[in-house]
Amino acid sequence: MTVAIVWFRNDLRLRDHPALQAALKAGLAPLPVYIHAPHEEGDWVPGAASDAWRHRALAALDSDLRGRGSRLHVFAGDSLATLQAIAAATGATAVFWNRRYEPAIEARDTRIRRELRIQGLRAEGFNGSLLFEPWHLETKAGDPFRVFTPFWKAALSRWNPPRTQPAPSWLPGIEAIPGERALDDLALTPAPPEPRWDAPFWNHWTPGERGAAAALRTFVHDSLHDYSNGRDRPAESLTSRLSPHLHFGEIAPWRIVAELADAGPPDQRAAYVRELGWREFAHHVLHHFPHTPDANFNPRFDDFEWADPAPETLHAWQHGRTGVPLVDAGMRELWATGWMHNRVRMIVASYLTKHLRIHWRHGARWFWDTLVDADLANNTLGWQWVAGTGVDAAPYFRVFNPVLQGRRLDPGGEYIARWLPELQPLPPRARHAPWEAGTANCVVMGDYPRLPLISLADGRRKALEAIARLKRRQ
Numbered sequence: 474m475t476v477a478i479v480w481f482r483n484d485l486r487l488r489d490h491p492a493l494q495a496a497l498k499a500g501l502a503p504l505p506v507y508i509h510a511p512h513e514e515g516d517w518v519p520g521a522a523s524d525a526w527r528h529r530a531l532a533a534l535d536s537d538l539r540g541r542g543s544r545l546h547v548f549a550g551d552s553l554a555t556l557q558a559i560a561a562a563t564g565a566t567a568v569f570w571n572r573r574y575e576p577a578i579e580a581r582d583t584r585i586r587r588e589l590r591i592q593g594l595r596a597e598g599f600n601g602s603l604l605f606e607p608w609h610l611e612t613k614a615g616d617p618f619r620v621f622t623p624f625w626k627a628a629l630s631r632w633n634p635p636r637t638q639p640a641p642s643w644l645p646g647i648e649a650i651p652g653e654r655a656l657d658d659l660a661l662t663p664a665p666p667e668p669r670w671d672a673p674f675w676n677h678w679t680p681g682e683r684g685a686a687a688a689l690r691t692f693v694h695d696s697l698h699d700y701s702n703g704r705d706r707p708a709e710s711l712t713s714r715l716s717p718h719l720h721f722g723e724i725a726p727w728r729i730v731a732e733l734a735d736a737g738p739p740d741q742r743a744a745y746v747r748e749l750g751w752r753e754f755a756h757h758v759l760h761h762f763p764h765t766p767d768a769n770f771n772p773r774f775d776d777f778e779w780a781d782p783a784p785e786t787l788h789a790w791q792h793g794r795t796g797v798p799l800v801d802a803g804m805r806e807l808w809a810t811g812w813m814h815n816r817v818r819m820i821v822a823s824y825l826t827k828h829l830r831i832h833w834r835h836g837a838r839w840f841w842d843t844l845v846d847a848d849l850a851n852n853t854l855g856w857q858w859v860a861g862t863g864v865d866a867a868p869y870f871r872v873f874n875p876v877l878q879g880r881r882l883d884p885g886g887e888y889i890a891r892w893l894p895e896l897q898p899l900p901p902r903a904r905h906a907p908w909e910a911g912t913a914n915c916v917v918m919g920d921y922p923r924l925p926l927i928s929l930a931d932g933r934r935k936a937l938e939a940i941a942r943l944k945r946r947q
């Protein structure tokens with residue numbers, strides 16, 4: 474049987490896989506290939522947490538392929554040269570993949586498609602990860618959207634998600650190809666003498682297609698009924714936690730939509746699908762404004778007086794030692810699990826960019842290295858939204874108050890107690906602002922900072938003054 478290379482990237486699943494289906498429909502034998510090529514990701518080489526997840530997701534994919542008679546063929550190096558060498562070794566006549574939308578990858582894939590076609594191979598990309606590819610929706614004037622609400626209205630008016638497709642029950646096995654590597658050779662996961670810093674992650678996550686399906690089932694069963702309110706309460710597990718699974722393509726968004734079709738109250742379902750809409754919007758924005766991972770979407774902010782970040786200030790934020798409990802709890806949740814609750818992401822980002830006036834790029838980079846769901850589109854949108862520099866940004870003058878937010882959204886202080894056990898002995902209200910409760914000499918707090926790094930009132934005032942000066946200058 475003639476071979477088609479199915480080039481797996483961020484689509485690590487077998488159901489709902491357009492590239493795999495294209496090979497089968499063409500009557501070709503799919504050869505599942507993964508090529509490790511971090512140097513082709515431009516300035517955004519995947520971070521350590523992301524790599525650790527990828528290792529497990531690739532192992533899960535390999536195991537699912539083996540269960541069907543095939544396996545994952547792993548390579549490392551230049552993607553084009555590797556695909557050409559595999560085609561030469563196997564006589565493959567086609568290369569199929571599902572598209573990615575990061576600027577460096579889009580440019581690389583365009584080049585690869587051109588080169589492979591020149592060589593006489595059939596080379597084609599498909600939509601494997603979005604409900605609407607970035608070029609499918611535009612404003613009435615034919616421009617990209619810059620505001621979410623009209624974007625989502627346009628999406629709903631053209632609602633036509635791809636149909637779900639089962640995984641193939643059997644796939645042909647193909648002999649070893651010269652240059653193949655073992656997954657462990659890619660060194661994606663920490664190995665001795667490096668400490669196994671990722672070990673605690675796996676108490677919270679099961680990478681791979683089955684883990685994604687299980688997370689969706691749990692969400693639909695336990696949390697969907699109270700999603701729109703519950704999603705803001707960080708102590709409870711009322712969000713789907715599907716973000717890393719979506720990033721690595723272990724589940725297609727249209728499968729989620731299909732499985733929600735008969736589940737839960739309609740308003741809760743709509744609220745959830747709208748969040749998937751933010752993911753769509755983030756990809757739309759990244760495709761049309763490819764400079765935004767590194768530069769303000771709104772150039773008016775180019776003159777903003779960011780503070781020169783003192784290394785110890787940044788370190789305190791990164792390691793959950795600012796003395797502001799909700800911020801520190803979020804940063805420790807991130808450190809321990811590779812994930813942080815969405816509302817808390819907004820609060821830690823607001824604290825960094827507003828109270829400390831540290832450029833959002835520093836925060837985006839830290840998230841990039843530590844999040845298992847690090848995603849160039851969503852991360853860029855999230856950071857620029859909070860900093861007030863992006864599309865559809867939060868009002869630029871909005872400064873989240875972590876104490877008020879904490880008392881409203883975590884009134885029992887459970888989220889704080891979970892991630893900052895040193896504050897657990899304090900009464901719930903005091904856990905959000907220990908300094909107010911006269912805890913300066915409180916022994917139970919261990920070495921937790923007795924006072925915040927900066928006074929919240931001062932930080933807020935200075936941020937608003939800097940914004941006012943920026944406005945005056947323009």
Ligand code: FAD
Pocket residue numbers: 704712713714715716717719720748749750751752753755813814815816818819822840844846847848849851852853854855856859
């Ligand atoms: P749910 O509430 O269950 O939402 C379902 C899905 O919708 C998510 O899995 C995600 O794919 C999508 N989604 C939800 N909210 C958003 C949003 N605001 N923007 C884009 N997509 C969204 N998300 C990432 O996937 N990767 C990132 O690197 C990332 N960085 C962020 C940085 C900042 C500063 C902020 C404020 C948000 C960031 N987000 C990021 C968005 C959001 O926090 C996560 O998608 C969400 O917390 C994931 O948890 P969940 O799957 O339980 O979400």
